Amino acid sequence: MKKEADSKELPNTAAFQDEFTRSLLDSPEEVEDGHYLFESKTGGYSMLWPENAINEGPPFYQRTKNSFEKIIFNDRNEKENYRYSFSTTYSTYGESAIDSSLNLLSSGVSYFGEYKKIETDKTIIYFAKSEKSYEGAKGYFFFSYITSKESQKGLEYIYSAECIDYSNSNCDIDIKKEEQKALHYMKSVKFYKDE
Amino acid sequence: MSNEELLNSDILRARIMDLEYENLSEKEIKSEIKRIYFEETGKMLTADVNIYRSDDILKEHRKTNIDSGFDGTIIHFQSEELKINQAITITRGSELGEKNTWKPIDWTYNLIGIFVGGTDNQYQDARRFDDKVKNIIQNQRNTLPTLEKYGFGHSLGGNNISILQLIPDDKGELRFKNVYAINDAAPTAYQLAVIDSDFRWLINREYQLKNEQDIYTIPPDELKAFTEEYYKNKIDETTIHHLTAEEDMLYGASSVRGFLEIGGRDGFLDTDPIFSGIRELVDKIPDKDLRTIQMFLSNYSTTYNNDGFDGFIKELTGFNPAVVDSVLNARSDFSETVEKVQKSMNDLGKPFTDITEADNFWSVVKESVTLPFDVVGANINFQNELLSGLFQTIGNITELIVKAVPMIIEMTKKLPEVIRSVKVLYENLDPILQAFVDVGFISQIEKDEIVSYIKEIETSLVAIQTTIDESLDPSLLLALNSKDPKSQIEEIIEIVTAFQKIQSEISDIQEAFEGLKNVDTSFMEHFSVSAHAHGLDAVINALAVNKNISYKNNDMYMSPSGSGEIKVNISSSVRIYQKGLAITEEKESNVKKLKALFDIEYLEDYQNRQREIVTKIHTMESNPSQYSYLLYRTLWNPAGGYYTLTTINVNEQLFPFPSKINESFSHMIETIEGEIEKEKVLVKKIRDSIEELFSEEEKIAKMFDYQYGG
Numbered sequence: 001m002k003k004e005a006d007s008k009e010l011p012n013t014a015a016f017q018d019e020f021t022r023s024l025l026d027s028p029e030e031v032e033d034g035h036y037l038f039e040s041k042t043g044g045y046s047m048l049w050p051e052n053a054i055n056e057g058p059p060f061y062q063r064t065k066n067s068f069e070k071i072i073f074n075d076r077n078e079k080e081n082y083r084y085s086f087s088t089t090y091s092t093y094g095e096s097a098i099d100s101s102l103n104l105l106s107s108g109v110s111y112f113g114e115y116k117k118i119e120t121d122k123t124i125i126y127f128a129k130s131e132k133s134y135e136g137a138k139g140y141f142f143f144s145y146i147t148s149k150e151s152q153k154g155l156e157y158i159y160s161a162e163c164i165d166y167s168n169s170n171c172d173i174d175i176k177k178e179e180q181k182a183l184h185y186m187k188s189v190k191f192y193k194d195e
Numbered sequence: 196m197s198n199e200e201l202l203n204s205d206i207l208r209a210r211i212m213d214l215e216y217e218n219l220s221e222k223e224i225k226s227e228i229k230r231i232y233f234e235e236t237g238k239m240l241t242a243d244v245n246i247y248r249s250d251d252i253l254k255e256h257r258k259t260n261i262d263s264g265f266d267g268t269i270i271h272f273q274s275e276e277l278k279i280n281q282a283i284t285i286t287r288g289s290e291l292g293e294k295n296t297w298k299p300i301d302w303t304y305n306l307i308g309i310f311v312g313g314t315d316n317q318y319q320d321a322r323r324f325d326d327k328v329k330n331i332i333q334n335q336r337n338t339l340p341t342l343e344k345y346g347f348g349h350s351l352g353g354n355n356i357s358i359l360q361l362i363p364d365d366k367g368e369l370r371f372k373n374v375y376a377i378n379d380a381a382p383t384a385y386q387l388a389v390i391d392s393d394f395r396w397l398i399n400r401e402y403q404l405k406n407e408q409d410i411y412t413i414p415p416d417e418l419k420a421f422t423e424e425y426y427k428n429k430i431d432e433t434t435i436h437h438l439t440a441e442e443d444m445l446y447g448a449s450s451v452r453g454f455l456e457i458g459g460r461d462g463f464l465d466t467d468p469i470f471s472g473i474r475e476l477v478d479k480i481p482d483k484d485l486r487t488i489q490m491f492l493s494n495y496s497t498t499y500n501n502d503g504f505d506g507f508i509k510e511l512t513g514f515n516p517a518v519v520d521s522v523l524n525a526r527s528d529f530s531e532t533v534e535k536v537q538k539s540m541n542d543l544g545k546p547f548t549d550i551t552e553a554d555n556f557w558s559v560v561k562e563s564v565t566l567p568f569d570v571v572g573a574n575i576n577f578q579n580e581l582l583s584g585l586f587q588t589i590g591n592i593t594e595l596i597v598k599a600v601p602m603i604i605e606m607t608k609k610l611p612e613v614i615r616s617v618k619v620l621y622e623n624l625d626p627i628l629q630a631f632v633d634v635g636f637i638s639q640i641e642k643d644e645i646v647s648y649i650k651e652i653e654t655s656l657v658a659i660q661t662t663i664d665e666s667l668d669p670s671l672l673l674a675l676n677s678k679d680p681k682s683q684i685e686e687i688i689e690i691v692t693a694f695q696k697i698q699s700e701i702s703d704i705q706e707a708f709e710g711l712k713n714v715d716t717s718f719m720e721h722f723s724v725s726a727h728a729h730g731l732d733a734v735i736n737a738l739a740v741n742k743n744i745s746y747k748n749n750d751m752y753m754s755p756s757g758s759g760e761i762k763v764n765i766s767s768s769v770r771i772y773q774k775g776l777a778i779t780e781e782k783e784s785n786v787k788k789l790k791a792l793f794d795i796e797y798l799e800d801y802q803n804r805q806r807e808i809v810t811k812i813h814t815m816e817s818n819p820s821q822y823s824y825l826l827y828r829t830l831w832n833p834a835g836g837y838y839t840l841t842t843i844n845v846n847e848q849l850f851p852f853p854s855k856i857n858e859s860f861s862h863m864i865e866t867i868e869g870e871i872e873k874e875k876v877l878v879k880k881i882r883d884s885i886e887e888l889f890s891e892e893e894k895i896a897k898m899f900d901y902q903y904g905g
Binding site for chain 2: 056059060062064068070072074076078083085087089091093096097099100103104106107108109110112132134135137139158160164
């Protein structure tokens with residue numbers, strides 16, 4: 001009963017109105033405009049979670065105790081004609097296994113080019129982008145493998161942006177803006193130090 | 196021969212794959228590979244063999260972490276002289292069970308993972324392992340020809356190895372020259388949609404999915420066709436080879452929605468001529484029902500625990516104990532609650548069973564309250580106690596009922612789903628069971644029994660739901676506190692009656708379960724035929740071309756021509772001969788050492804001591820005065836000395852080494868040597884008689900002489 005009462009007080013965002021997604025998020029407090037903080041139950045990392053993105057539970061959510069976590073989540077808005085998709089895969093393969101991590105990432109998105117190395121204070125981001133077309137539709141992919149400078153941890157981050165309906169006049173994806181957004185998400189990933 | 200595929204027959208590959216299940220050391224694997232290669236080809240394996248195991252290669256990563264359950268071995272064959280450089284990646288893909296069983300611990304968990312998507316973790320570990328070993332091998336020597344890689348996998352390992360081939364590496368090249376999957380769990384579109392982002396995007400676009408879960412609503416045939424076309428365009432599917440026993444349970448399951456057919460299959464192996472497999476039975480399950488089951492399974496996939504093997508089989512046939520587990524678990528909660536309530540009621544001083552109607556109950560209360568205090572003075576205290584006891588009890592019961600509310604809410608949520616699933620499973624079970632009756636695996640009576648028990652379960656579940664709907668409205672239960680005492684008591688009785696009703700329905704369900712357990716023994720046995728066909732032993736035996744050869748635990752058994760009944764374990768005979776020979780040789784050398792030691796420690800030592808004594812005697816006899824000090828020790832003697840020793844004469848009597856010791860030692864050695872000789876003859880006889888038995892088989896004699904090492 002208490003839960004029922006609680007959900008009425010919860011923010012009216014897709015993330016908190018969805019039961020499974022809510023179970024992944026600790027606090028309805030916005031840490032940044034339109035974003036919650038996702039603190040992984042693996043105890044390994046945290047990242048931004050868009051307030052209207054939802055995860056639909058297994059198998060789109062998978063976790064092996066503290067060493068592996070894969071989350072596929074989407075922010076889809078029919079009215080505004082966009083779909084932002086996220087796929088994050090956390091593992092305890094860090095900088096020392098970067099070759100095989102990039103190999104995995106590349107084949108998962110069918111990208112066979114180079115990665116740009118971006119350093120932040122505590123992480124290294126290997127970043128690349130690609131564009132896919134399918135029957136008039138386009139998908140803009142921004143993806144990276146992020147490793148911690150402090151521990152053997154890593155996160156594969158795939159972000160994609162697209163219109164739902166490409167025949168609609170309100171289809172406008174600003175590729176530059178999306179890339180900035182993707183980079184911002186990736187730079188906001190924080191790994192926790194091993195205890 | 197320049198780098199031609201070394202393991203070039205199904206039976207070789209199946210037997211090598213079987214080694215994965217034997218928990219051998221690296222050294223043992225190497226010698227087993229040589230043995231199997233020789234037994235099957237009659238040729239010695241001249242290439243160097245190196246073994247890499249995932250546990251070692253991924254050790255650094257696993258040190259601090261839970262592993263994914265992935266297990267793999269890479270066998271590297273190399274020879275500069277013969278220009279051989281090839282590696283076989285064998286994925287086990289799942290935690291291993293006991294030795295020599297095909298039934299790994301998390302088999303069911305994995306299968307559910309494949310069924311609904313998932314198992315990314317094992318896929319990733321498999322890739323990382325394969326990449327890492329490839330690097331190690333390529334950094335070793337560059338005088339070898341280009342490395343050629345092959346992938347082997349059985350069961351869930353077959354699923355894993357196929358996915359490794361379906362998703363090419365970062366240069367877009369195929370990982371393996373050939374992939375061989377035996378009785379494999381085929382990849383599913385659901386699984387690939389989670390693993391392969393590229394493919395997931397296409398599915399989303401093609402079917403305009405609003406949610407990820409909507410992939411389960413795509414007509415399975417359409418999804419399967421789309422997925423197969425996508426991957427067939429992406430890779431050369433002729434590099435994937437399937438070998439399947441027609442009785443295989445997994446193959447039976449693979450007609451279930453979503454399992455892909457990519458790669459070639461050369462017919463089917465018949466591992467059991469009597470059993471025709473369960474695929475056609477599974478084919479009878481309507482697709483919409485499978486979807487219900489699939490969605491249902493996806494709820495279980497993450498919370499699944501290890502005792503689920505029987506669960507899966509039942510899942511497949513349409514009957515799942517896990518479905519009702521939630522209800523059974525709730526049973527103990529119920530009993531507890533009801534028991535407490537009953538106890539509180541009994542505290543009133545009347546047995547609970549007497550107060551079955553509200554009116555009766557109320558009259559007890561009314562009587563207590565309205566009795567004038569002065570009428571029966573002696574009763575005053577008693578009445579007061581009863582009164583306060585009553586309100587205390589009502590308070591207690593109300594509290595308990597309020598506590599039971601979350602459970603009831605939980606059940607209201609869960610029950611309709613459980614009932615729906617049981618109904619679906621029950622309906623599907625009927626055609627399958629009928630098919631079992633048709634082929635004579637179970638009797639009509641057994642079938643009727645099974646069906647009636649399941650019907651009973653369904654009926655009880657429905658009764659529980661009705662009871663909850665009619666008598667247990669959570670909001671009314673919560674309002675109980677604010678009611679006047681009369682209605683409070685009336686409702687309490689109704690609620691407790693409802694609780695009891697549910698409790699009795701739940702024990703009916705449990706009884707039905709017990710009944711099922713007793714009835715379905717033969718039914719389960721037929722599944723074990725299918726389970727056996729899934730194992731590599733059955734496949735290996737079905738592959739034996741020569742009717743005189745069979746296999747057990749990866750040992751080769753032969754029957755002499757003309758006497759099909761006698762089976763000789765050739766592998767074991769060779770082991771006995773080689774080990775026996777080695778043991779007798781070791782014994783002989785030990786006897787030799789013993790003899791030498793006896794000579795040194797006894798005979799020579801005795802002579803040495805005699806020689807020393809004689810020498811000493813001579814010295815003393817020729818220089819007696821030097822030994823005068825011996826006199827000072829025993830006689831008083833002034834400074835300067837009175838006495839001088841002038842002569843020493845020793846009457847020596849030295850005996851020779853006692854011949855008895857020598858004789859008994861020699862006798863002992865003779866006995867041991869005689870025993871060894873007998874053993875040698877025996878070991879030789881094993882070889883001779885087997886060679887004689889199989890005089891037509893040329894390779895037999897060679898087998899005895901070829902040492903595999905290890």
